[in-house]
Amino acid sequence: MTGAITRDNAQQKVSGYLTSVLDDLDSTWTPWFRELGWGDPAPGRVLVEAGDTYRSGCEDADGAIVVASDTPNAFFCGVDKARDGAGTRVEGSVILPVEAFVGIWTGTFLVEGPLDSIGGFQGEFTAATVVAHEYGHAVVDRILRAGRLSDSRGPRGENSELIADCLAGNWAATVLRRDELSATDIVQAVTLIQKIGDPQPGQGHGTSAQRIAAISRGFFGGSVSGGGQGQPIGCLAEYWPEEFG
DSSP, rough: OOOOOOOOTTTHHHHHHHHHHHHHHHHHHHHHHHTTTTOOOOOOOEEOOOEEEEEEEEETTTEEEEEEEEESSOOEEEEEEEEESSSOOOEEEEEEEEEHHHHHHHHHOOOOSSSTTTSSOOOOOHHHHHHHHHHHHHHHHHHHTTOOGGGGOOOOHHHHHHHHHHHEOOOOOEHHHTTTHHHHHHHHHHHHHHHTTTTSSSSSSSSSSHHHHHHHHHHSOOOOOOOOOOOHHHHHHHHOOOHOO
């Protein structure tokens, strides 16, 4: 895709790559939303560069989320306002810490946190899979807004994360169709999902097996052996049955 990175070009190259992935996600999801009359899916974009911090309007168990450039996680926050790829300020934004993505790309990301111990392999598509997952949360947010539904009517429990994996798989299938995805890229994505799965069910994100099944459903459809490309409606029906089952 964009070639090797070095110590000197890492920040610029990874920032550019993250922007290109977001552009591609916008171009993938926008026609589907427009066909259904659901408006524009594009979220705001917050790339936290080296030395910067970003204070989100969302909170976790410890209070307000403050993201540094090396924070070991990426986020979607439905109340944060930022400019989308077209420069329009919108509510609901993807937050990406650039230095953390440098570590993901180079296989040196070994800090503690939700992405703990994913080092030992490297590659652009590993980073892209994380971005596509967060964009999946944006897709759900935009569907809720289009239907004027409250957050309480969104996917429940672990399905709120598994649907984002599944939607990331939908996008990855479009990359494959354009002959821009290799077998190595696919292995990277599956390895990532396997590494960051919860040890046991019921812990919020899904086990490794559940997460691999979700991204596979998004990529292949109902089953790996079935062939073909997964469609968004399959993800919605499986992981949001209260509204689409």
